[in-house]
Amino acid sequence: CADDGYRLWLKYDPLPDATQRANYARSAGFIAVSGNDPVLRTAASELQAGLQGLLGKPVPVIGSAAGRTGGIVLQVGSDPALNREGYRLASRGNNLVVSANSASGVLYGAFALLRQVQTGASVANLSVTSNPKVKLRMLNHWDNVNGTIERGYAGSSLWKWYELPERIDPRYRDYARANASLGINGTVVNNVNASPRFMTDEYIKKVAALADVFRPYGIRVYLSVYFPASKVVNGPGKPALKSADPLDPAVRQWWAEKVNEIYAQIPDFGGFLVKANSEGEPGPQDYGRTHADGANMLAEALGTHDGVVIWRSFVYKPAENADRFRAAYEEFTPLDGKFHPKVIVQVKNGPIDFQVREPFSPLFGAMPKTPLAMEFQLTQEYLGFATHMVYEAPMFKECLDTDTHVKGPGSTVAKVIDGSLHGYEQTAMAGVANTGSDRNWTGHTMGQANWYAFGRLAWDHTLPSDGIAREWVQMTLTRQPKAVQTITDLMMRSREIYVNYTNPLGLHHIMGYGIHYGPEPWLDKAPRPDWRHTYYHRADSVGVGFNRTATGSNALSLYTPQVQQQWENPQTTPLPYLLWFHHVPWNQTLSTGRSLWDELCVRYYTGADSVRWMQQQWAQMKPALDPEQFDDVAGRLAVQQKEAIWWRDACVLYFGRFARRPIPAPFKAPD
Numbered sequence: 001c002a003d004d005g006y007r008l009w010l011k012y013d014p015l016p017d018a019t020q021r022a023n024y025a026r027s028a029g030f031i032a033v034s035g036n037d038p039v040l041r042t043a044a045s046e047l048q049a050g051l052q053g054l055l056g057k058p059v060p061v062i063g064s065a066a067g068r069t070g071g072i073v074l075q076v077g078s079d080p081a082l083n084r085e086g087y088r089l090a091s092r093g094n095n096l097v098v099s100a101n102s103a104s105g106v107l108y109g110a111f112a113l114l115r116q117v118q119t120g121a122s123v124a125n126l127s128v129t130s131n132p133k134v135k136l137r138m139l140n141h142w143d144n145v146n147g148t149i150e151r152g153y154a155g156s157s158l159w160k161w162y163e164l165p166e167r168i169d170p171r172y173r174d175y176a177r178a179n180a181s182l183g184i185n186g187t188v189v190n191n192v193n194a195s196p197r198f199m200t201d202e203y204i205k206k207v208a209a210l211a212d213v214f215r216p217y218g219i220r221v222y223l224s225v226y227f228p229a230s231k232v233v234n235g236p237g238k239p240a241l242k243s244a245d246p247l248d249p250a251v252r253q254w255w256a257e258k259v260n261e262i263y264a265q266i267p268d269f270g271g272f273l274v275k276a277n278s279e280g281e282p283g284p285q286d287y288g289r290t291h292a293d294g295a296n297m298l299a300e301a302l303g304t305h306d307g308v309v310i311w312r313s314f315v316y317k318p319a320e321n322a323d324r325f326r327a328a329y330e331e332f333t334p335l336d337g338k339f340h341p342k343v344i345v346q347v348k349n350g351p352i353d354f355q356v357r358e359p360f361s362p363l364f365g366a367m368p369k370t371p372l373a374m375e376f377q378l379t380q381e382y383l384g385f386a387t388h389m390v391y392e393a394p395m396f397k398e399c400l401d402t403d404t405h406v407k408g409p410g411s412t413v414a415k416v417i418d419g420s421l422h423g424y425e426q427t428a429m430a431g432v433a434n435t436g437s438d439r440n441w442t443g444h445t446m447g448q449a450n451w452y453a454f455g456r457l458a459w460d461h462t463l464p465s466d467g468i469a470r471e472w473v474q475m476t477l478t479r480q481p482k483a484v485q486t487i488t489d490l491m492m493r494s495r496e497i498y499v500n501y502t503n504p505l506g507l508h509h510i511m512g513y514g515i516h517y518g519p520e521p522w523l524d525k526a527p528r529p530d531w532r533h534t535y536y537h538r539a540d541s542v543g544v545g546f547n548r549t550a551t552g553s554n555a556l557s558l559y560t561p562q563v564q565q566q567w568e569n570p571q572t573t574p575l576p577y578l579l580w581f582h583h584v585p586w587n588q589t590l591s592t593g594r595s596l597w598d599e600l601c602v603r604y605y606t607g608a609d610s611v612r613w614m615q616q617q618w619a620q621m622k623p624a625l626d627p628e629q630f631d632d633v634a635g636r637l638a639v640q641q642k643e644a645i646w647w648r649d650a651c652v653l654y655f656g657r658f659a660r661r662p663i664p665a666p667f668k669a670p671d
């Protein structure tokens with residue numbers, strides 16, 4: 001039957017090669033596991049379901065191997081080579097042993113073993129040790145009470161609030177399985193633009209019901225907080241307060257009680273995520289207090305409970321002559337060292353807002369005393385929604401692998417995030433989820449790969465993007481080697497192609513206003529200066545780009561001298577970042593030998609042409625793919641092709657008005 005994509009990468013259809021099946025089957029005669037730990041039981045049942053499907057034969061789960069050989073043994077022990085959630089896969093005699101220091105570690109090991117089989121890797125003489133590099137690996141859902149998802153493009157929310165807590169949609173469990181298979185261990189279920197309802201008893205009960213489903217998969221729930229909830233939420237015998245001032249004792253008491261109410265129903269509650277004094281959301285600054293005052297108040301309210309406060313740094317203020325690039329840095333770096341140990345500050349990868357390419361946020365490396373978490377966006381708000389194919393792993397890696405130089409060469413963003421650079425106790429990586437009620441979860445079939453890649457990189461940021469893509473293709477789409485290679489290649493090029501036909505050479509924030517889709521570089525009227533797109537590209541008769549050097553906003557000075565050096569000279573700035581930092585004359589010759597104007601045109605035109613190439617490549621894959629998945633992607637590529645031309649023509653015509661130069665041969669002027 002056709003594959004509707006529901007099973008994601010957890011497809012356990014029988015391996016096509018009987019010899020291969022028989023080989024694996026020799027090591028999978030049974031699964032031995034003792035005890036009743038729910039997470040350990042999950043590990044056994046997932047492994048059983050997976051192997052039975054892949055090998056086409058029953059695999060019994062037994063209480064103890066008791067001298068039997070030719071099976072899999074699941075074990076919790078104490079292994080000094082492993083951290084709390086790491087695992088080891090090892091051949092011992094004729095058995096395969098999956099061991100860890102916790103039940104969650106065994107669960108991750110079980111999924112790793114399944115991955116070996118799904119991707120056709122050998123399990124003979126197995127010796128794999130793997131430790132997650134980051135402790136909290138989480139999805140952030142921007143889901144609302146009414147079932148909509150802010151910036152969600154795959155249908156409505158997975159959470160059916162009106163049915164909870166009584167009815168448990170079976171999909172909640174499938175969601176948990178998918179996340180656990182990647183090592184994701186936390187989920188924030190509601191939008192950062194948070195409704196105060198999530199602090200009511202009615203909703204805490206609903207969230208507790210979700211937590212009950214996720215717990216056996218090692219996943220903890222977190223809630224986004226409406227900072228002034230104390231002013232709106234009443235309880236029986238507990239009227240709302242007049243204030244949300246974090247230093248007001250009554251407010252602190254209100255939160256301490258709220259925390260206890262939550263933990264009474266969700267004993268492993270993960271904590272709070274907070275967007276405050278950002279884009280109109282209220283916060284501690286409304287009372288003359290700082291972000292640290294607000295975050296610390298919530299951290300103290302958590303008391304001895306094992307939870308954290310994740311406070312977002314995504315802030316910027318409307319100001320005519322300021323540079324939004326600098327805003328988060330200026331508000332947060334003075335607070336370094338002032339946060340409670342339970343507070344983590346969550347930083348978007350770039351200084352503006354999930355653009356197609358951004359230099360890394362200058363906060364990374366600049367707050368040695370405050371654990372900083374990474375926030376990536378899986379939902380493709382600025383990357384063509386669920387219509388355009390953009391494999392994001394290369395973009396995530398680009399940020400993680402960048403050297404901040406704060407402690408000499410090799411001080412990468414990844415080392416800030418995994419805590420190794422500054423010795424952070426808490427470490428976290430979050431992905432703004434791209435899931436929804438669409439049958440295939442992410443709308444675009446290929447969007448599943450972004451969820452997958454995020455999870456794999458949150459576990460181990462050193463994994464290569466192409467390796468992750470290959471794995472995902474093999475598990476999700478096809479095992480035919482030529483097709484695996486072609487699709488991996490297509491995915492690896494997809495982000496740069498998107499950059500070329502939308503925002504080449506470091507252009508940014510020129511998309512449709514409000515909706516964030518399609519081109520609108522001409523936008524010069526908006527309620528705030530930093531919502532106008534002319535603010536970002538600054539095109540005029542001389543050139544285009546935002547001067548962020550010392551002669552401009554000097555945002556460049558927020559980086560270390562070594563980083564500044566890479567980006568301060570327009571002659572030597574790598575072309576992908578050029579217009580992020582420089583206002584470059586239209587006639588300036590670039591390293592490609594072409595003028596800026598010509599290069600811009602070349603990128604827009606070749607970018608749009610490349611989508612045709614993507615279509616051709618995909619068309620050739622038809623025999624290797626499931627017809628439903630093939631058609632889904634082919635249809636979306638056709639839209640992408642049309643819209644790449646829309647972007648190209650809109651931008652070339654618009655910028656051409658300033659450049660007043662012809663579109664270079666061999667490209668003809670758009671009609």
Ligand code: GCU
Pocket residue numbers: 150151192193275279314353381
């Ligand atoms: C973007 C996005 C908003 C979102 C915000 C945030 O600006 O467009 O919808 O609320 O980011 O991350 O808080």
